[in-house]
Amino acid sequence: MKAFTVYEDKYNNKNIVNNGNKFMTGNGYMGFRGTLEEYTKNELVACNISGLYDKQGDSWREPINAPNGLFTTLIVNGNEISLLQLEPVEHMQSIDIKEGIHRRNTIWDTKDGKIIVKAERFISLEDFHLICLKYSLIVDKQCEVVIKTGIDGDVWDINGPHLENYILEDQNGLIKILSTTQELKVPVVVAEICKKSFEAKEVIEKGEKSVIRCIEFKAEPNVEYTIYKYVSVYTGNDETSNAEQDCEANALKAVYIGYEKAYNEHIIQWKYRWDVSDVIIEGNEEDQLAIRYSIYQLQIIAPVHSNKLSIPARGLSGQTYKGAIFWDTEMFMLPFFLHTAPQVALNLVNYRIRTLDGARKKAEYYGFKGAFYAWESQENGEDACSDFNVTDIFTGRPVKTYFKDKQVHISAAVSYAIWETYKFSGDIKLLLRGGAEVILECARFFYSYAYYKEDKDRYEILDVIGPDEYHERVNNNAYTSKMVYHTLDVALQALELLKKGYPKEYLELVSRLNYSVEIANIIKFKEKLYVPGPDKKTLIIEQFDGYEKLEDCSLTEVKSRLLDPKEYWGGGHGVASNTKIIKQADVILMLYLFRNQYSQEVKKANWEYYEPRTEHGSSLSPCIYSLLSCEIGNEKWAYPFFVKTANVDLTGETKQFAGSIYIGGTHPAANGGAWMATILGFAGLNVKVGEITINPNLPKTWTKLSFNVIVRGEKYLINITQKDQKIIKL
Numbered sequence: 001m002k003a004f005t006v007y008e009d010k011y012n013n014k015n016i017v018n019n020g021n022k023f024m025t026g027n028g029y030m031g032f033r034g035t036l037e038e039y040t041k042n043e044l045v046a047c048n049i050s051g052l053y054d055k056q057g058d059s060w061r062e063p064i065n066a067p068n069g070l071f072t073t074l075i076v077n078g079n080e081i082s083l084l085q086l087e088p089v090e091h092m093q094s095i096d097i098k099e100g101i102h103r104r105n106t107i108w109d110t111k112d113g114k115i116i117v118k119a120e121r122f123i124s125l126e127d128f129h130l131i132c133l134k135y136s137l138i139v140d141k142q143c144e145v146v147i148k149t150g151i152d153g154d155v156w157d158i159n160g161p162h163l164e165n166y167i168l169e170d171q172n173g174l175i176k177i178l179s180t181t182q183e184l185k186v187p188v189v190v191a192e193i194c195k196k197s198f199e200a201k202e203v204i205e206k207g208e209k210s211v212i213r214c215i216e217f218k219a220e221p222n223v224e225y226t227i228y229k230y231v232s233v234y235t236g237n238d239e240t241s242n243a244e245q246d247c248e249a250n251a252l253k254a255v256y257i258g259y260e261k262a263y264n265e266h267i268i269q270w271k272y273r274w275d276v277s278d279v280i281i282e283g284n285e286e287d288q289l290a291i292r293y294s295i296y297q298l299q300i301i302a303p304v305h306s307n308k309l310s311i312p313a314r315g316l317s318g319q320t321y322k323g324a325i326f327w328d329t330e331m332f333m334l335p336f337f338l339h340t341a342p343q344v345a346l347n348l349v350n351y352r353i354r355t356l357d358g359a360r361k362k363a364e365y366y367g368f369k370g371a372f373y374a375w376e377s378q379e380n381g382e383d384a385c386s387d388f389n390v391t392d393i394f395t396g397r398p399v400k401t402y403f404k405d406k407q408v409h410i411s412a413a414v415s416y417a418i419w420e421t422y423k424f425s426g427d428i429k430l431l432l433r434g435g436a437e438v439i440l441e442c443a444r445f446f447y448s449y450a451y452y453k454e455d456k457d458r459y460e461i462l463d464v465i466g467p468d469e470y471h472e473r474v475n476n477n478a479y480t481s482k483m484v485y486h487t488l489d490v491a492l493q494a495l496e497l498l499k500k501g502y503p504k505e506y507l508e509l510v511s512r513l514n515y516s517v518e519i520a521n522i523i524k525f526k527e528k529l530y531v532p533g534p535d536k537k538t539l540i541i542e543q544f545d546g547y548e549k550l551e552d553c554s555l556t557e558v559k560s561r562l563l564d565p566k567e568y569w570g571g572g573h574g575v576a577s578n579t580k581i582i583k584q585a586d587v588i589l590m591l592y593l594f595r596n597q598y599s600q601e602v603k604k605a606n607w608e609y610y611e612p613r614t615e616h617g618s619s620l621s622p623c624i625y626s627l628l629s630c631e632i633g634n635e636k637w638a639y640p641f642f643v644k645t646a647n648v649d650l651t652g653e654t655k656q657f658a659g660s661i662y663i664g665g666t667h668p669a670a671n672g673g674a675w676m677a678t679i680l681g682f683a684g685l686n687v688k689v690g691e692i693t694i695n696p697n698l699p700k701t702w703t704k705l706s707f708n709v710i711v712r713g714e715k716y717l718i719n720i721t722q723k724d725q726k727i728i729k730l
């Protein structure tokens with residue numbers, strides 16, 4: 001079905017990096033970039049492992065890429081036949097997002113005749129450690145062929161190498177690479193077994209970091225020669241007492257099951273996922289594909305297998321942004337999972353509960369109390385964010401950024417997500433098993449962070465960075481202050497809930513956290529916290545103190561001041577820093593989240609004011625402008641921002657550099673944002689205490705929008721047309 005297939009039917013080596021993102025496959029345990037079989041680290045091949053990080057020397061900690069068990073290339077009559085050597089006459093690369101299958105089909109016209117390679121692969125949703133590849137060759141003239149296939153351990157790293165102590169093995173048809181990470185010495189094992197549909201001689205070649213089979217045979221014209229590769233990936237982080245043994249056993253099991261059965265088991269799991277999460281848009285094929293593709297991207301990175309993991313800002317597409325978890329997960333991805341995969345949503349918030357101690361350490365480090373969550377969080381919640389997150393494009397020098405120190409809104413995002421999950425599910429266990437503790441610790445952090453201004457008799461949140469990262473160290477950022485207020489509010493609500501319904505647990509928590517004094521502090525703090533509001537005349541909410549005094553020039557003007565397209569726009573010397581140009585939705589995000597507390601006039605005035613001043617330099621931005629437009633009832637404004645969000649990884653038109661640092665990869669927050677814009681925006685879905693309402697305003701070309709949601713264990717089907725709407729309990 002067209003609306004389930006993403007493909008390219010021409011080869012262009014300029015697209016190699018983007019296609020690595022666009023044609024991603026994965027299963028939450030690992031992500032495999034959409035690279036082709038003959039590619040190596042130079043083309044950014046990556047089998048990216050979720051939740052396993054390493055540090056090399058003084059450089060950033062980042063997730064590891066496992067050895068590539070799919071590596072395969074071809075030699076025909078002594079000549080290498082590869083896209084890297086030879087232009088094809090035909091080439092197609094595709095991803096079937098319905099079944100999570102990556103395919104390629106390449107035809108070369110050579111002096112030795114026509115050579116056709118077809119390959120199909122999947123990262124199993126049934127067995128999280130398994131990758132399968134079916135690779136076929138057809139020639140039209142008799143020729144001598146060597147298929148070189150095996151495990152390439154020379155992996156792509158940004159700040160590597162992360163793997164060391166390579167042991168290369170080859171026993172009874174199984175080849176294997178064992179290695180360990182440098183910092184924590186965690187074993188990483190990849191085993192491969194290859195079965196063939198034909199007779200051939202096989203020789204094993206071992207390189208410094210690779211084990212390759214050379215499958216040699218005489219190929220007859222028009223016969224299809226197929227190999228099946230079963231690749232198993234394990235690490236010492238898995239629930240296993242022996243990663244090596246389990247890895248081998250898993251590869252053997254896969255061979256026993258066979259390709260067809262493994263394939264069928266995999267696609268059945270995809271069917272289950274789509275049964276709940278599919279969104280049908282009739283009337284506009286591009287939008288249909290784009291929303292499904294966004295959902296696909298979220299599904300391939302969802303930590304279904306573990307309640308200890310969350311989702312990094314660039315998914316499992318590589319090591320960009322240190323493979324770290326940002327507020328992207330809580331504010332942009334969580335809603336999709338809450339409505340369609342409640343267990344995954346719980347896993348995501350559980351990650352924050354599990355990493356509370358990391359947040360406590362960070363607060364203590366800066367001299368505060370409570371929990372200051374990491375701006376870039378890795379396995380233990382410690383902050384991976386560097387003090388110098390950008391490199392100056394002209395001097396090559398690191399630029400001091402305050403993301404880690406001052407984006408305190410991260411703790412509010414964590415509290416917000418826990419409270420949203422609690423409200424959505426109605427499950428008090430979430431609060432009893434750590435959720436309330438996190439919220440209380442975040443509230444405590446904000447109390448210790450705030451300033452009491454005696455002259456104004458109010459608390460202020462000073463010296464922060466809001467969502468708009470171009471303006472650092474500002475005072476009274478409206479978004480941050482509002483989110484702090486929300487944290488205090490839900491902290492008090494959580495305390496009240498526990499006190500009434502669970503007095504024993506309440507007393508235990510309050511005494512363990514030594515919180516009795518804090519309660520009085522928080523009540524007072526909430527009463528006197530200053531949250532900037534709309535100006536009486538203009539209705540504009542000033543993004544932070546002094547924003548109005550900044551230079552009010554156009555986006556085009558700011559862009560024209562760039563001396564280099566890769567220049568960083570923010571920080572001390574950025575072209576945007578002293579202007580009103582902002583990176584991403586800030587006040588607008590606040591107005592969307594707290595939409596019931598602001599009038600339509602305020603929302604409209606601020607949208608009109610801030611939109612022309614927003615660069616949308618972050619992929620987190622357009623979806624929020626779309627959502628607020630829907631809230632205002634202006635579908636015309638909303639639609640282009642939906643299109644931008646939903647196509648971000650299809651077009652690859654995003655910022656690839658911050659200074660000289662590569663920030664490319666997939667954009668799960670935008671993928672989640674596309675779902676939000678469609679379901680919460682155009683359909684106007686609202687779930688309150690288990691009750692569903694909708695308030696649709698479909699784009700003009702959409703004749704029908706249909707989707708499912710799961711609310712408190714019940715599944716609902718929602719059908720919306722331009723004239724009609726129905727919520728059906730299934």
Ligand code: IFM
Nearest residue numbers: 313326327328467618620
């Ligand atoms: O979390 C975002 C931030 O808001 C903008 N810069 C990129 C981060 C990761 O997506």
